[in-house]
Amino acid sequence: MLLENPMLIMIASGSIGFAASLLTLKYILRSFVKLGIYGVDYHKPEKPRIPEMGGLAFIIGVLAASLPAFLLNLYVSETLGILLTVLATGLVGIIDDRRKLGAVEKPLLTAAAGLPLILIHPYSGSLVLPFETVFRIPLVYTVIIPGLLAVVSNSINMFDTMNGTATGSSLLVLITLFTITIIKNLVRGDADVFSIGLMFSIVFLPLLILFYYNKYPARVFVGDTGTLSIGGALLAFSIIQGCEIPLIISLLPHLTNGFFNLSSVGRLFERSELSVRPITVSENGVITANRDLKTPITLTRFVAALGFRSEKEIFNAIMILCVFSDLLAILTVVLGFW
Amino acid sequence: MRFLRPASHLNSCSRVLVKAMGKLSSLKPLILLILFNYLVIVFGSQAFYIIQTSIERVLRPFTPRLLIGLIQSAVGLSLILLWIFVWLKLYKHLFTREISKNR
Numbered sequence: 485m486l487l488e489n490p491m492l493i494m495i496a497s498g499s500i501g502f503a504a505s506l507l508t509l510k511y512i513l514r515s516f517v518k519l520g521i522y523g524v525d526y527h528k529p530e531k532p533r534i535p536e537m538g539g540l541a542f543i544i545g546v547l548a549a550s551l552p553a554f555l556l557n558l559y560v561s562e563t564l565g566i567l568l569t570v571l572a573t574g575l576v577g578i579i580d581d582r583r584k585l586g587a588v589e590k591p592l593l594t595a596a597a598g599l600p601l602i603l604i605h606p607y608s609g610s611l612v613l614p615f616e617t618v619f620r621i622p623l624v625y626t627v628i629i630p631g632l633l634a635v636v637s638n639s640i641n642m643f644d645t646m647n648g649t650a651t652g653s654s655l656l657v658l659i660t661l662f663t664i665t666i667i668k669n670l671v672r673g674d675a676d677v678f679s680i681g682l683m684f685s686i687v688f689l690p691l692l693i694l695f696y697y698n699k700y701p702a703r704v705f706v707g708d709t710g711t712l713s714i715g716g717a718l719l720a721f722s723i724i725q726g727c728e729i730p731l732i733i734s735l736l737p738h739l740t741n742g743f744f745n746l747s748s749v750g751r752l753f754e755r756s757e758l759s760v761r762p763i764t765v766s767e768n769g770v771i772t773a774n775r776d777l778k779t780p781i782t783l784t785r786f787v788a789a790l791g792f793r794s795e796k797e798i799f800n801a802i803m804i805l806c807v808f809s810d811l812l813a814i815l816t817v818v819l820g821f822w
Numbered sequence: 823m824r825f826l827r828p829a830s831h832l833n834s835c836s837r838v839l840v841k842a843m844g845k846l847s848s849l850k851p852l853i854l855l856i857l858f859n860y861l862v863i864v865f866g867s868q869a870f871y872i873i874q875t876s877i878e879r880v881l882r883p884f885t886p887r888l889l890i891g892l893i894q895s896a897v898g899l900s901l902i903l904l905w906i907f908v909w910l911k912l913y914k915h916l917f918t919r920e921i922s923k924n925r
Contacts, residue, residue: 617871729867737852
């Protein structure tokens with residue numbers, strides 16, 4: 485009887501994911517610096533060594549949170565769609581964190597990570613544009629998914645410039661998508677709140693705990709393992725729930741940042757390839773925008789140019805931009821534009 | 823005193839709101855950029871759809887299907903490139919204006 489209670493299954497799923505993520509993070513915090521898996525936090529005056537690849541905790545959390553759905557045979561294709569996308573993008577991230585992938589290899593491999601989602605096919609294959617314009621394009625969708633996955637995952641990866649920016653903004657995007665899906669389904673009157681809630685609980689708590697440890701001052705870096713797999717989870721969630729346009733609106737700060745990184749350099753590149761940094765950090769931690777016009781115009785550099793000086797101020801400013809675009813996405817649904 | 827408590831809560835709420843609005847006004851160029859892209863996505867996609875269906879309706883009686891498809895693709899691509907061009911110019915213009923201010 486208890487096993488049939490949807491709320492209980494969601495709570496169990498979330499709790500298992502939370503516990504698995506927390507335990508993995510505790511292990512990462514204890515061991516990764518000793519194992520040589522760490523990065524230097526250049527935005528702090530004392531330049532501390534921070535454990536890298538914290539995203540592993542997210543991947544393990546999502547894997548553990550999916551187990552109740554498989555054991556109880558509930559929404560298996562949807563859960564498998566999210567899980568395999570997270571695992572595939574996470575694998576690309578792990579490879580990139582351990583032996584740097586090339587600037588072209590990385591987007592190609594993240595695009596290929598969309599294959600499991602295409603094969604499992606837990607989506608309708610219709611693209612809903614604003615004002616209820618619906619395109620039924622099941623074949624074109626198989627091309628759109630890898631392309632979108634490469635764009636979304638890599639834009640979240642490029643957004644990971646300050647403590648907590650990638651995880652915090654992704655958390656906001658996930659909450660926005662959840663809210664939108666609930667509103668949309670309730671308006672239509674065919675709400676399968678359990679399906680939406682289950683998908684949300686599988687991703688939300690592992691991401692929340694990761695954000696807690698990654699926020700300023702970071703105790704762990706998520707690495708490409710984290711950013712790419714978080715991007716995979718967000719895209720899989722939006723495709724399964726059919727809310728691709730709200731995802732794009734929510735990700736406008738990320739897309740702007742990624743697009744202008746690429747357009748200022750003029751090609752695909754890796755951050756390690758840049759000889760000049762977009763921002764400079766003084767001894768006392770004051771951040772200033774590089775005035776050299778040839779340097780990539782990242783969002784962080786733009787925000788620093790607007791007068792935000794410390795890492796915390798820049799983080800808050802970026803979060804305000806993310807909240808603004810998330811509110812626009814919700815407003816689009818509330819006003820009936822989508 | 824009982825009547826004073828809600829007022830003090832309101833004060834702290836309004837202080838947070840004022841602070842957030844202050845930050846929002848400092849971020850004006852980026853907010854403008856997000857708004858521009860938002861309008862393009864919401865209303866531009868509808869305009870895009872109307873243009874594409876109008877092309878098909880006008881050309882269908884006397885043009886082969888393949889040619890209509892090619893014209894639609896060319897028009898669609900040009901519109902997307904126009905959006906990216908304006909987005910790029912706007913971003914660069916706003917950034918250059920901010921960086922040239924002596925902060």
